[in-house]
Amino acid sequence: MRVGVLTGGGDCPGLNAAIRAIVRKGVQECGFEFVGLRDGWRGALEGAVVPLDIPAVRGILPRGGTILGSSRTNPLKSEDGVARVRETLAAYEMDALIAIGGEDTLGVAAVLAGEGIGVVGVPKTIDNDVTGTDYTFGFDTAVNIATEAIDRLHTTAESHSRTLVVEVMGRHAGWIALHSGIAGGANVILIPEQPFDVDQVCAWVEDRFKIRYAPIVVVAEGAVPKAGQMVVKDSSLDEFGHVRLSGIGEWLAREIADRTGKEARTTVLGHIQRGGTPSAFDRWLATRFGLRAIDAVYERDFGTMVALRGADIVRVPLSEVTVGTKGVDPALYAEFGVFFG
Amino acid sequence: MRVGVLTGGGDCPGLNAAIRAIVRKGVQECGFEFVGLRDGWRGALEGAVVPLDIPAVRGILPRGGTILGSSRTNPLKSEDGVARVRETLAAYEMDALIAIGGEDTLGVAAVLAGEGIGVVGVPKTIDNDVTGTDYTFGFDTAVNIATEAIDRLHTTAESHSRTLVVEVMGRHAGWIALHSGIAGGANVILIPEQPFDVDQVCAWVEDRFKIRYAPIVVVAEGAVPKAGQMVVKDSSLDEFGHVRLSGIGEWLAREIADRTGKEARTTVLGHIQRGGTPSAFDRWLATRFGLRAIDAVYERDFGTMVALRGADIVRVPLSEVTVGTKGVDPALYAEFGVFFG
Amino acid sequence: MRVGVLTGGGDCPGLNAAIRAIVRKGVQECGFEFVGLRDGWRGALEGAVVPLDIPAVRGILPRGGTILGSSRTNPLKSEDGVARVRETLAAYEMDALIAIGGEDTLGVAAVLAGEGIGVVGVPKTIDNDVTGTDYTFGFDTAVNIATEAIDRLHTTAESHSRTLVVEVMGRHAGWIALHSGIAGGANVILIPEQPFDVDQVCAWVEDRFKIRYAPIVVVAEGAVPKAGQMVVKDSSLDEFGHVRLSGIGEWLAREIADRTGKEARTTVLGHIQRGGTPSAFDRWLATRFGLRAIDAVYERDFGTMVALRGADIVRVPLSEVTVGTKGVDPALYAEFGVFFG
Amino acid sequence: MRVGVLTGGGDCPGLNAAIRAIVRKGVQECGFEFVGLRDGWRGALEGAVVPLDIPAVRGILPRGGTILGSSRTNPLKSEDGVARVRETLAAYEMDALIAIGGEDTLGVAAVLAGEGIGVVGVPKTIDNDVTGTDYTFGFDTAVNIATEAIDRLHTTAESHSRTLVVEVMGRHAGWIALHSGIAGGANVILIPEQPFDVDQVCAWVEDRFKIRYAPIVVVAEGAVPKAGQMVVKDSSLDEFGHVRLSGIGEWLAREIADRTGKEARTTVLGHIQRGGTPSAFDRWLATRFGLRAIDAVYERDFGTMVALRGADIVRVPLSEVTVGTKGVDPALYAEFGVFFG
Missing domain, CATH: 3.40.50.460 (Phosphofructokinase domain)
Known part of the structure; x- marks a missing residue:
């Protein structure tokens, strides 16, 4: 099985930790091969790929940023975007795709999953505003x-x-x-x-x-x-x-x-x-997300996203992310009024 | 209402953040007065107290350790321990007690609650081994x-x-x-x-x-x-x-x-x-625990402990903590085997 | 002997370390008493003072900012400025003054020394632009x-x-x-x-x-x-x-x-x-400056400033500081051209 | 001109910064080629070398340790040590050697220089005990x-x-x-x-x-x-x-x-x-040492060592380092007695 991996949206501490966990587990436990898609959905659209194997992920755990690059390119904004993504997947014989990103990147992933493409999502954003997960990595850093x-x-x-x-x-x-x-x-x-x-x-x-x-x-x-x-x-x-x-x-x-x-x-x-090295929590969360994303791919449970619930990693439908941004509840905000002034 | 506060067991980053939140909310929103018990249960046993008001908690949020001191004194180990704790509470006219500590401190709190003393527990330990809560503060630091x-x-x-x-x-x-x-x-x-x-x-x-x-x-x-x-x-x-x-x-x-x-x-x-300044997460968690412990005291919901579940703070019976240490699940440990070697 | 201490200009990590060293050595070894002047030269002009003894300097070593406050008030800008400084010194029976500051603060100190006031200077600035010293504290942080x-x-x-x-x-x-x-x-x-x-x-x-x-x-x-x-x-x-x-x-x-x-x-x-806690170097340098400033006061070697030369602390005339800002030498800058581009 | 570079003794934050500066300036300004000797003098003894060019030094500035490896091997301890070092230099056509190390490594360098080998020394040690320089890099970290x-x-x-x-x-x-x-x-x-x-x-x-x-x-x-x-x-x-x-x-x-x-x-x-990333000061000092070591090689001023004097980098004879360890002066130690107790 060949799996594409991409990171989309703003960069975020923990992306490399997630990529490393995906590759380590995919190669060592499942015998997968990987293709790195360059700069988020741009790589999927334009067929820009980089090699992604165990040597490529050595030493990247503590490093901020993403070795795959990132962009805000949205394939749904061009008429033939979905078709071009399909072409790239076919050209490089990818059977599945792991998309690591925030609301936008995962929203695209949800649409592609609806079109029958085998996608698993991994939520990330420093803003912590992705619905369906208690926290995203990057936020703690x-x-x-x-x-x-x-x-x-x-x-x-x-x-x-x-x-x-x-x-x-x-x-x-x-x-x-x-x-x-x-x-x-x-x-x-x-x-x-x-x-x-x-x-x-x-x-x-x-x-x-x-x-x-x-x-x-x-x-x-x-x-x-x-x-x-x-x-x-x-x-x-x-x-x-x-x-x-x-x-x-x-x-x-x-x-x-x-x-x-x-x-x-x-x-x-x-x-x-x-920027910079992720906090311990973000490395932990990103690593766990990466490991569990491989489980989802292995089980061909596509159209799903890994998510944190309490101390557990669960799987939720990718569509959950599309209901909108997760904001601060007014009741939570009000709890802290005692510290104002 | 007068409320005693104590910190027991090993010191832990976030204790001061919890004390500050307790006093700020207790005084400003509930009109409570506070008494600081010195060195954990030792203060309750021996009537060793310190003043605890808003000026006393200024500037302590980022500081490690505990302004109240700590010890591993266990009042249940002396025959008249419970009676002496009662005397101290009476002498200083305390209507309730907030006990911040790990398994041992909270175990004592559970027994005292069973004896009719108005106790609310706040879990802390750098080891993260308290049952009933996803995480304790101190651990992240x-x-x-x-x-x-x-x-x-x-x-x-x-x-x-x-x-x-x-x-x-x-x-x-x-x-x-x-x-x-x-x-x-x-x-x-x-x-x-x-x-x-x-x-x-x-x-x-x-x-x-x-x-x-x-x-x-x-x-x-x-x-x-x-x-x-x-x-x-x-x-x-x-x-x-x-x-x-x-x-x-x-x-x-x-x-x-x-x-x-x-x-x-x-x-x-x-x-x-x-030692040292707590991480942002520990300050956040300790602050939230402190605020919610005041809610429990205000509602006279004694014999309970505040706890983290996902992103929420809940209340659980203090007795939950006495079932034993929360260890690492073998299945969780096994997930990471891919990184060994 | 009673000694006034003031911190002027922008705040700078290490000020508290210097104040602490001054007071510790002054009190313990020389039997001095201290008066803290509030907000730099403003305190000297307006007679705004704060107590400054050993308990006042406990625990301040690792803290940024200055417990004495700071301002950019310049007594030389008001006609009767020098006279008013003299009045404040007389009113609080100060025999000498330690002025901690950058070019402006030390420039004022140099003028006052010229007027016969017993001043010793301690250079500080995050910009490292004070002449006469290899480095100032605050810069390394x-x-x-x-x-x-x-x-x-x-x-x-x-x-x-x-x-x-x-x-x-x-x-x-x-x-x-x-x-x-x-x-x-x-x-x-x-x-x-x-x-x-x-x-x-x-x-x-x-x-x-x-x-x-x-x-x-x-x-x-x-x-x-x-x-x-x-x-x-x-x-x-x-x-x-x-x-x-x-x-x-x-x-x-x-x-x-x-x-x-x-x-x-x-x-x-x-x-x-x-802002924030000073680096180890700045704590070291500020402490050494503070200790040596006391030596200068003890020896009544006024009109001088402590300064770093290599690994040694020396004393230079306060007037040295008034020759102007110490900038980056073009030859030094040119050394690094190899890294540009 | 081909120049060998080695790092000997205990590892130390800043070694990579020095190596990078040496290679960047040597290649870009002097047209030198470089050979990396593996694990300090062991590489020189055994002819263990690694490529050392600009791509090899990209991104290493903030990293602790040394990309060349280190050891405590001392070529003077084997009878034919000096001859074997000469052979390695000849085999790889090295015209000069830059040895980065502490007292032991530089002591060997001094002997080799005495034997006519073109060596330039760069002092490093976290202990700061090398004579002839105000500070060594690694110490500040x-x-x-x-x-x-x-x-x-x-x-x-x-x-x-x-x-x-x-x-x-x-x-x-x-x-x-x-x-x-x-x-x-x-x-x-x-x-x-x-x-x-x-x-x-x-x-x-x-x-x-x-x-x-x-x-x-x-x-x-x-x-x-x-x-x-x-x-x-x-x-x-x-x-x-x-x-x-x-x-x-x-x-x-x-x-x-x-x-x-x-x-x-x-x-x-x-x-x-x-271990770990060097402080800003150590990166600065190591970089300056590296740049100036190239000047010494370029001028064929062998048998010398770069050293810090105040804010300047100077050159001193390598033999200076062999007079023994630079300890803390009792007078300096005594200055701090006021803080004891």
């Missing part, structure tokens, strides 16, 4: 990096009596903001799922200054203020009339500074959240 | 530290073509060994739940050398060889005739060196696994 | 943080075949950029001391892509392109006609993307470079 | 690892009111113990250069307990008590009558526990101090 950054920022905030706004990843889901904010002892945490009230944020900031500590505000990049609170000034428009703001963090710091009269600064963590 | 150490040892093993044996914590359960061994890319992992075959270990070591890589062997401190394999030489007995071995790691390294004829060294990670 | 970030960015750059521009601190001196860029294996390093040629930068970027690796460009915040290369578009002006650019990193990434036609992203490390 | 471990041990020591003895590397020189002990806030630091008084150690331990903090004792593996203080009990002898002690740390912890009546534990850091 991102949260650890953001928490360590917040730890560092506390000392500089205290030393200068200033508000520090930390913008973390999370366009649609606030998981990184919530976990790192709680772990880092933030005084305000703002997530995309709940439009925030700038007045309330400033009140919390003032509360913090009153007890002579400096506030840390953690904001997910996708968080937005309540309707009407973000006034766009003329000067914030670019040559096409689009709003030009570096991001919500910078906007918020300016508002806080204007309203409280005290200095406020922004730090945008950016890509360091998704 | 320990695994990260061990994994980072294994990462470091790989390079020195390779450079000198030697076997490195890493002894990690885990007297009764192999969770730290298994997780850090898998995350660290160990070539052999030995756990207390499965007596190991020294011949097999040496065969794996030889396999590794054959492909010109240096083997890393991760061994839990409580792991033992199969019956008859550990020959005790006269010189290994101390003045009382007891076996004197620094530990299983050292013994195993000597056996491997003797049998394979190649250099082998041991590193015993020891107490660095339980 | 900042370089380690930046290097770790660059390590992380390599993996995400590779996975997506994109250029990553990392903007690090350094308005006037390129030390952080040079050290972290070399340690992190950057492909281009740009420093304030040498205006860069955007065409050359793009050529190096292209060279890197040719061998199928993704380029990392490290740029100091104060680096600038050669005259004429930074064209400011109308839309980059704010309502007052000032150039509005988030920073050189963002500008450069846009230029690289425009000119090479390949994706380029920016990460601005910002304040995480100056 | 080891100190950072030990300091981080001490930071972790503080919390577990406090939580249980116990003494923790940390044994760090350093058979002949106490640099790692002194730097990590000072950086980690140890209460006692013991180094090989100064036999210690167990009574004094116990007095310091008691002092620490009096103020209700738990003592941390850092001891170099080569430290010894004053004459007569180490009583060897019968039971500590092995079958050959040799003293059987795991190490000085374990012995000392037992003595402290016996004499103070309070619990004491040992942690032996061992090989994790020399």
Whole structure:
């Protein structure tokens, strides 16, 4: 049996650990051969492949990124995309495909499975927003990096009596903001799922200054203020009339500074959240996902995705992932209100 | 309502995070007062208390250890232990007790609950061997530290073509060994739940050398060889005739060196696994446990323990913890056989 | 003898280690008493003081920031500044002052010493741009943080075949950029001391892509392109006609993307470079500086500054610091040209 | 010109960074070719070589260990050693040799240089005990690892009111113990250069307990008590009558526990101090050493060694290294007495 493997979407710590587990178990226990598809679905569309055997996966467990490359290419966006994927599979005699990715990559996998292609999915995303699994790998690493950054920022905030706004990843889901904010002892945490009230944020900031500590505000990049609170000034428009703001963090710091009269600064963590060596948990989870994906292929249980439930790895239909992003439940968010201010 | 809080057993990263969450929510949302019991059950026995209010818990979230101190004192071991605990509670007008600890501490809590004392338990242990909860806090930090150490040892093993044996914590359960061994890319992992075959270990070591890589062997401190394999030489007995071995790691390294004829060294990670700042996951879990323990006290749902199930915090009877240690399932261990050798 | 201590300018890992060493040695060996001046020269101007004794410095060695607070207040900017500093010293019966800071803080100290005030200086700055000393504390920590970030960015750059521009601190001196860029294996390093040629930068970027690796460009915040290369578009002006650019990193990434036609992203490390626990070297250096500053006070050798020369701590005139910023020598920078592209 | 490169002695973070710099500059700027000698002087003796070109050094900068392998083989110990080294050089047409190592490796290099072989030395050792250079690479990483471990041990020591003895590397020189002990806030630091008084150690331990903090004792593996203080009990002898002690740390912890009546534990850091990714400083220093070693080869300035003086890299005669180990000066050690107890 020949199995193709691809990694799609944003890169994420743990991808290499998953690839290694897939190849080690597939070759050693099942006698499979593997084909690496280059740059996610692009490789499947264009027939761009790389060799993938045991020597190729030696030493990659602790390395971030993906040896297969990644892209956001979506084969469903071109009319003959599915046909071209089929051609690539035929050309390289692949009997099955393991697709490692987030909502988009797995959504494509679900469609292909519906078309009769033998696909097994492995969920990954630093944002932790894939439905059907308790956690995805990459998330724990991102949260650890953001928490360590917040730890560092506390000392500089205290030393200068200033508000520090930390913008973390999370366009649609606030998981990184919530976990790192709680772990880092933030005084305000703002997530995309709940439009925030700038007045309330400033009140919390003032509360913090009153007890002579400096506030840390953690904001997910996708968080937005309540309707009407973000006034766009003329000067914030670019040559096409689009709003030009570096991001919500910078906007918020300016508002806080204007309203409280005290200095406020922004730090945008950016890509360091998704790079570098994976945490132990992410290596463990990615390895277990990889091993179990091979079980699914071996049993030809296609159209499924491996998932974490408690301490167990289970299999769920790939279609589960397509119901939409898994966001932070308002009830969960509300539990932490005691730490705000 | 006045609530006593104690931390028992070995110290563990996340204890302070739990204490902070308990006090923050208890004071701010429920109007509780708190009494800190010094050094676990010793404080309850001897009436040793410390003030515990919001200023006392400021800044402790990222700190390892416990501001309340800890000990292995067991009040059930003295005849009047339960009565003395009752006296302390009465003397300081405590209406309830939150006991944070592992199997021993929580076992005592279960007995006291049976005697009508209002106790709520919070599980912690770096060993992850408490039944009734998917994970305990402290474990993730320990695994990260061990994994980072294994990462470091790989390079020195390779450079000198030697076997490195890493002894990690885990007297009764192999969770730290298994997780850090898998995350660290160990070539052999030995756990207390499965007596190991020294011949097999040496065969794996030889396999590794054959492909010109240096083997890393991760061994839990409580792991033992199969019956008859550990020959005790006269010189290994101390003045009382007891076996004197620094530990299983050292013994195993000597056996491997003797049998394979190649250099082998041991590193015993020891107490660095339980100290220092908690990982983001442990801060998150400890905080959530603390918040939910307050809910249980508020609802006077005594005799219960908070526990993790998937991504949720639930409440289980304290008696669950007394069924014994949660070990590594042989089936789970077997999944990773593909990485051995 | 009563000695005032202040920390001025941007906060910096190691300040607390220096304060601790000063107080420990001053009290234990010399019988000094200490007064903490709040927020740098502001405390000296306004008579804002805090107690500073051995209990106050317990546990602060590993903590970033400064327990004394900091500010950029300059007493020389108000006409009666020197007189007011004198008044504060008299009011609290301080016989001497230890000023810990960078070029600005030490410049003030040099002037005050000229006015007969008993001042000893301790150099600190993450930028490493103080003349008269081989290194300042804070720098090594900042370089380690930046290097770790660059390590992380390599993996995400590779996975997506994109250029990553990392903007690090350094308005006037390129030390952080040079050290972290070399340690992190950057492909281009740009420093304030040498205006860069955007065409050359793009050529190096292209060279890197040719061998199928993704380029990392490290740029100091104060680096600038050669005259004429930074064209400011109308839309980059704010309502007052000032150039509005988030920073050189963002500008450069846009230029690289425009000119090479390949994706380029920016990460601005910002304040995480100056926060958090100091590296071992910075704790060592700050401790030694603190101990030797006490020697200078004890010997009433005022108007001096402690400094690192090789592995030794020496004393130099405070006036040395006023000759200007210590920048990266072009010859040193040129040594690393072999790694560019 | 063809140049051989070898790494001898214990492995050390930064070796790969030095190798990379040598090859990059040698090939790109001087047109040199390189031959890698396998496992230090063993490769030179036995003609064991590996290819060494630019692709071979890609990506190795952040990796610990050495891609060339290492050993403690000493060609001067076999009668025809020098002749065999000459033969290997001739067989592979090497015009010069760059030897990277500590006192032993460089001592051999000095002898070979005396025999007319074109050798340039690069000093490395985690122990920092090479004469002629302010610092060697590897040392800073080891100190950072030990300091981080001490930071972790503080919390577990406090939580249980116990003494923790940390044994760090350093058979002949106490640099790692002194730097990590000072950086980690140890209460006692013991180094090989100064036999210690167990009574004094116990007095310091008691002092620490009096103020209700738990003592941390850092001891170099080569430290010894004053004459007569180490009583060897019968039971500590092995079958050959040799003293059987795991190490000085374990012995000392037992003595402290016996004499103070309070619990004491040992942690032996061992090989994790020399493995893993190098610190930023070590990557910088190793890179600079590598670049300058090429200059020396290019200028045919053989019999020399590169060395750090302040912030500069200089060249010194290889013979300097043979005057013996660079230990901690008693005056320097005495400076830190204020922190003991």
